[in-house]
Amino acid sequence: MLRSVITICFFFFFTLSFAYEKRDLLQKKATVADVKNSLVAKESWITYPSYSNRKGWDAFTGSLKEELIKEGEAYLDYTWKVVKASDYLEYERSGSRVAMENPFGANNTALSRLVFAELAEGKGRFMDQIINGVWQSCDMSSWVLSAHLSAQKSRRALPDYREEVIDLTSGDLGSFLSWTWYFLHDAFDKVNPVIAARLRSTIQQRILDPFMQRSDYWWQAFNYKPGVLVNNWNPWCNSNVLTCFLLLEEDKDKLAAAVHRSMQSVDHFINYVQADGACEEGPSYWGHAAGKLYDYLQLLSNASKGKLSIFNEPMIRNMGEYIGRGYVGNGWVVNFADASAKGGGDAGVIYRYGKAVNSMEMQSFAAYLVKAANGKTEINAGRDFFRSMENIASYNELLAASPALPSVKYSWYPQTQFCYMKNKAGFFFAGKAGFNNESHNHNDVGTFSLYVDTTPVFIDAGVGTYTRQTFSSERYTIWTMQSNYHNLPMINGQPQQFGTQYRASDVSFDAKKNLFTLNMAAAYNKNAAVQKWVRNYTLGSNQLTIEDVFELTEQKAANQLNFMTWAKPQLTKPGIVVLHKEGKSVTMQYDAALFDATVESIPQTDQRLSKVWGSEVYRLVLLAKKQQLKGRYKFIISKNESTNSK
Template sequence: MLCLLVWITGRVQAGEPRNLLQQQGDVNFVKKVLLAKEKWMPYPAYRDRNAWNLFLGDYKQDLIQEGEKYLTYQWLIVKATDYLEYSRSDSRTIMEEPFNKNLKAISTLFLAEMAEGNKRFMDQLINGVFALCEMTTWSLSAHLSLQQGNNKRFPDHQQNIIDLFVGDVGSMLSWIHYFLKEEFDKENKLISERIRFEIKKRVLDPYMETDRFWWMGFSTNPSQLVNNWNVWCNSNVLQTFALMEEDQEKLAQAVYKTMRSVDRFINYVHEDGACEEGPSYWGHAAGKLYDYLQFLHNITGGQISIFHEPLIKNMGEYICRSYVGNGWVVNFADATARGGGDAALIYRYGKAVNSKEMTAFASYLIKESRDNLKPKEFRDVFRILESIAHNKEVINTAPSLPTASYTWYPQTEFLYVKNVHYFLAAKGGHNNESHNHNDVGTFSLYVDTIPFFVDAGVGTYMRQTFGSERYSIWTMQSNYHNLPTINGFAQLNGANYKSSDARFDNRYNRFSLDISKAYPKEAAVKTWYRTYTLSSKELKIEDAFELTTTKQPHIINFLVAAKPDTVKKGIISLRKEGKEVILHYPYQQFDVEVDTIELTDKKLSSVWGKELYRIKLVAKSTHIKGKYVYTIQKK
């Protein structure tokens, strides 16, 4: 979720110009309703020890104990060669690891000092802050060429760019400055002055002086990508301005600019509210939008608020509907199949949009030990403090899972259908989505919440993941999704490679679509209708096709998480966690091949184990017209 090149993915068409935030009022209205910090700040001052003890409750000792681990921490240097390594070996982790360790130490020391309040952590915190201020950039190595001019991959001291981490660091330092400025000044006023100087140089000035950062969404290109970067960066920028900008006129201008920018993200999102980046990106897409909207609501005393809009509620409830059970989630695109979401964030979002489904789901995640309320996002002070503030509310909420038997997202073309044993996820869409895989028409199937027919997700991010070689990676290719290889050809990436005639009939739990346009002209396919029908007994899959010519035998691919047993003709058995699932196929039409895919990437193996398997049903003959039928049943 940390990096996405704007030219990798786009949009089929521009989103509707809803401009929900700008409809709330112009810059003069913003200036009128902005509150002074002392009126909107919900947290106690550093010196108010009784208030902090009450606010933190059971968290106090945990935060102090975590901070004690860093009292002798040796601050790491992010070396010049760490940045160069991204160009040399494609590794981004060489630079990110020491940087993240330093940021984790700073955040932990800060929270420990706020919890204890006797300055025991202050010196180490000052060391960490000073180390940050001495860095040429707070940007990640993988983001430099995207943001800096002339495709530069090394920190340019003459440019100040804003990426995800620059925003994160700027926001974190702003909170530290707000709470501890007076204590820093007692040591030396240059400490807080240096923080203010660096934040102004790296965040405040660049944000107001340019519209060129792609994530702002101000491009005149109607198909420009506007993804989680937009709300992630704007949420941090808004907090930074609100905490650091003393000039009310400049503050109003900045707040209004964030509103204009975030409107571009809201305009881009489909009305159905689905997150095309998948559930594991929800926290930094819809979730960051919530953070932004909540903070904007706070600093304007609720005078600027769009939580009542159905779209915002739809975006929130997506995370509930994507949950399969037992810690598994639907994972289209680059999302991972494990998770459930940040319970505290889901609860707060649900409370803001009046969604009992979200608040109950958040409580479920807590009660089922799939989550806990311990702060996760160590760089996000706002989320940490808000999680602590809502702790008791989440715990005291009755838990439950969503009860809807199906959820159909007609604009995004995502479908979730479930019954007592099966959870089917299928999709249409196009092959130019954010964090795109070439996967138009694919599906995943869980039986008793166990994954059998799956989407691998994505491996550890590297240069190729977000470059011109993206689709050389097997996890991105349609041949490694549950899709056909037609006349020897796989799907291609691009906005023009898409589904058509996508329909869902909820009377029969039947989803059908034509996936022919997702394949190149060389595939010579006029139509290829894939239909999924889920009943209480089975999933039935039908492929009805028409070609203009025959070239090579079709291959029907199935990616599975259990080793296939292919001994019996027409039957492939899959056994996993004490369950058995049978794939029935017409053996008169197909031969069977099985590929074992060794998972050497830790990100993939941590989800699926050592191996995944690809079943290939290879057509014995190819015809101009034809129909294949397969069924999947729990035994």
């Protein structure tokens, strides 16, 4: 039983999707020979000062120097944590990921703070602790998370010494330690030459060799077949692998082969993403999807002095600008799938991406995020060494940029089928069509979110803390994944189903009418007996109108319309629902002759959810009073005058 559960743990990453267009932008740019001729020496493309260049580091860190040193000082007496075998096994036993991830993450944070403090100060004060951290990392049998070790042939959550796996975190740590070796290997040698030698050998064994020898890591997509999903793992892992090779591989032929191999892999991700550039995993995944693609492309461009660059491709720009279009305000973002409703993105990455694709919209949005954070921006990106260095390098430039939010009235993504609309009354509408096998999928075809003056009113709850259950056959037993806990109907007693075939049809957007339309009938299985369920979203000057037109082939159960809200719905009188939250007030009108209304409280006991929504969210349920084969439902959501009600 245990073996079968673990075997399907990764099913979610292998399931089918139709989003793929064979563009091969990187491979068309260069052959292996072209790559070899384009790559330049490390000394040429790495513009950061060497460890021994103290004046260079003083100039590079500028006003950030003392902050970096202070962060490292907090770890001078750090006790390195042991990740025990039982910590890995806990994933199989209880489904907990954090038993292994917490000590592992604490060590990675400590090492990052110590390395950057030493680079900033340069006096050797942090060196022993850095060596302890490097040595401890090499002593680990694996850098892979317990939740990802099911990629091993054993399918078990304990590292198998007979097999190397490259996942997100092993790649992250390999990349971080490659940069550590690059800057500090001479200093290590002065202590004992075995330190740098062992570090270099360990990265070779865990990253360089397996990447070249294996083609069966799912994220590589080398065995791609039409319909296979390729998500953020691809650019994330490839950017790490590319870093390791660029910093460590001295043989020009081997380096060119590895770089081109990574280009072939990343092309599968670019081919998979829709031309409109939307991130189907949601804004909080953008930094690990489009953002990691940017990191990869920037490293590739840097290492070739711009010869290997596709930043001029419109699709790459579209992918970048998506992050600003989904920003609502006050830290709130449009969230679909497993994305959180909070978090505007990494300002430094957004700014640099904007510069690379010549998007003033992105650069201004990044500056807006910094201004909204009172002039603060993340500098140390933990085990992401490249982003930390680039954050330091672009810090002053970002602070000087002019802040602004994207000014567009609407954003329509016709291939991904996302629609965002805004009006002057402060409404921000976000709706989606799509299908029920998108990356990090929730069964949510046709759902919407609505914000008024940046306050969430009708919401997508997001996802709780990841456990073994989250990416297993039990995924859709979790309430946040189910269509009944999105703003969607339950038809004839049936919710939406998971699978590529469960999708929207007849999807359109009319910019003149501010009308987003889809037919969600095919998102339900045959037991729903639904022939047509067309939903129309129309954004007016001070209201959102939702209209459902449906046809059923059988009458089995009363239709149920579900609406998820942050504020507790007040059923003031039949046909009227009032929502008050953070001084904002909204009224929803429905036909009291057609529906009975009830309100359910959903306690938020999971920390990942409660830190966004507080102690509870609510489900407003409108249950049809009669069964009918054909019908039309209409709901009008309007903004009330300002109120201090909570």
